[in-house]
Amino acid sequence: MNEIINFLQKLIKCQTTEDRTGEKKKCLRIIEKKFSRDFFIKRYSFKNRPILVLSNAKNKKVDFILAGHIDVVPAKGENFKLKINGSKMYGRGVFDMKASLAASIFAIRDYLRKNNNLKVAIFITSDEEIDGLSTKYLVEKMGYKANFAILPDGGSSTEIVIYQKGFLQIKVTILGKSAHASKPWQANDPIKAAVFLYKKLLTKFPNPKDKDDWKTSLNLTKIIGGEAANQTAREVCLYFDIRYVNNRDKDGIIKEIRNILKDGYRLETLAENGPLNVSGKNFYLRRLEDSVKKVTKKKAKLVRECGTSDAVFFTDNKIPAVLFRPDGGGDHQEKEWVNKASLKCFYDVLLDFLGG
Numbered sequence: 017m018n019e020i021i022n023f024l025q026k027l028i029k030c031q032t033t034e035d036r037t038g039e040k041k042k043c044l045r046i047i048e049k050k051f052s053r054d055f056f057i058k059r060y061s062f063k064n065r066p067i068l069v070l071s072n073a074k075n076k077k078v079d080f081i082l083a084g085h086i087d088v089v090p091a092k093g094e095n096f097k098l099k100i101n102g103s104k105m106y107g108r109g110v111f112d113m114k115a116s117l118a119a120s121i122f123a124i125r126d127y128l129r130k131n132n133n134l135k136v137a138i139f140i141t142s143d144e145e146i147d148g149l150s151t152k153y154l155v156e157k158m159g160y161k162a163n164f165a166i167l168p169d170g171g172s173s174t175e176i177v178i179y180q181k182g183f184l185q186i187k188v189t190i191l192g193k194s195a196h197a198s199k200p201w202q203a204n205d206p207i208k209a210a211v212f213l214y215k216k217l218l219t220k221f222p223n224p225k226d227k228d229d230w231k232t233s234l235n236l237t238k239i240i241g242g243e244a245a246n247q248t249a250r251e252v253c254l255y256f257d258i259r260y261v262n263n264r265d266k267d268g269i270i271k272e273i274r275n276i277l278k279d280g281y282r283l284e285t286l287a288e289n290g291p292l293n294v295s296g297k298n299f300y301l302r303r304l305e306d307s308v309k310k311v312t313k314k315k316a317k318l319v320r321e322c323g324t325s326d327a328v329f330f331t332d333n334k335i336p337a338v339l340f341r342p343d344g345g346g347d348h349q350e351k352e353w354v355n356k357a358s359l360k361c362f363y364d365v366l367l368d369f370l371g372g
Contacts (some may be wrong), residue, residue: 017360020122021098021105023050027114028098028107032142033090037064040142043086044068047121047140054125055138062153065143069154070121072128073135076158080300080370081137081165081335082124083151083326084117085144089348104353111344115354116168116362119342123366134370137162141326144169147287148326155333164300165330166366170321170339173358173365174312176304177339179320180292180327181232181259184266188213188273189282194250203248204280207241210252213276220272221265227322232265234258259322261291289328294336301338307368308340311361340365 030043044066048057055070071078088109095108105115117140124136137160141150154160171177190213192206214236223233234256241252260266273283294301296318308316321339330337342362344354 017356017363020118020359020363021100021356023122024105024110024115024118025098027086027118028110029096030086031093031096032086032088032109034087034143034146037066040086041066044140044142047086051121051125054128060150060154060158062143062150065141065146065150067142067150067154068140069137069160070140071135071137072132073137076137076160078135078137078160078162079164080134081139081160081162081330082120082366083139083141083165083167083330083337084113084120084169085141085148085326086114086117087142087145088112088114089145091350095350095352100356103356105356105359106351106353108352111341111352111354112347113169113341115344115359116341119359119363120166120168120366123363124370127367127370131371136370144326148329151326152329155329155335162330162335164298165327165335165337166304167325167327167337167339168341168362169325170323170327171319171341173341173343173361174308174314175317175319175340176301176308177321177327178292178294178296178301178318180324180339181261181322182263182266182291183287183289183324184256184258184260185286185288186256186258186270187282187284187286188254188256188277189251189284190254190277191251191280191282192249195248197246197248200248205248206252207249209277210239210241210254213273214254216276217269217272221269224322230261230320232258232260232262232269233322234269255286259324289324290332292325292328292331292337294331294338298336300336303372304338304340304365304369307365307372310368311364 195203
């Protein structure tokens with residue numbers, strides 16, 4: 017465990033935010049230097065986003081893929097230092113997800129040093145907090161294939177995520193006619209149309225009441241419109257974040273927008289991921305459940321999450337993928353933390369899973 021913590025300290029020091037490509041490359045070099053004797057190393061780049069793949073196989077068809085990322089959201093300088101207080105370890109990216117990534121690499125290394133029964137690849141990308149498209153690039157363009165994938169980026173020590181909602185971000189631009197604010201009869205106010213649209217959408221697609229209310233959510237996350245306080249807007253841009261449980265809802269929202277606005281608008285898709293759905297009967301999932309129970313002495317729960325992740329890039333390409341990680345919290349916050357004992361438990365579960 018000390019070796020993992022010492023290595024984690026080096027990873028946390030790297031300020032691997034979106035705008036620091038140099039820090040991302042530095043972080044990947046630290047990983048490469050540490051594990052170059054244990055794995056074949058392959059370096060990739062997608063849109064100037066550095067990627068590292070560690071594998072014990074020379075080809076791209078493996079039994080199992082562990083997929084992680086080193087990029088983090090911005091934080092104050094002092095957060096880029098690992099701090100240990102009792103059972104908790106603090107630092108930017110310690111929970112999301114440098115600690116679980118480090119433990120995963122060590123678990124796979126330690127397994128392969130004694131066994132050579134599995135072909136394993138470890139994806140380490142640097143753009144998950146942006147869009148995660150490097151993972152899609154590795155699977156769809158570089159041709160990596162596997163029987164199963166684990167992403168230590170969701171769930172908990174006893175919870176395995178097998179369902180996630182689909183993700184759709186759209187921009188709706190409503191066009192109008194500008195006029196002096198004192199003469200509204202000369203204008204065609206797009207802001208009025210925007211308010212009417214949002215109310216109608218929420219009436220037809222009311223948001224969930226809590227995480228267990230498993231239905232599609234629709235949020236107006238950003239509005240841009242108007243140039244002066246005494247002038248009717250020429251146009252207004254609405255940004256929607258939609259988390260859908262099925263394609264019927266997604267298509268229904270788009271259809272409703274078109275029916276309400278009819279003309280004088282533009283609709284653009286900004287980003288989209290499909291839903292994650294893995295069968296609870298999957299052989300490798302059951303093997304992971306057995307390992308969780310063996311190590312933690314608790315039955316694993318198969319759960320669903322409202323968010324999205326890179327896991328969908330695997331399932332879209334017929335590779336079953338689940339999310340599972342140590343206990344922690346505060347991701348994207350000042351007091352981000354991971355439980356030290358749970359991290360060791362996570363390492364033990366992975367080691368048992370690989371040997372199962």
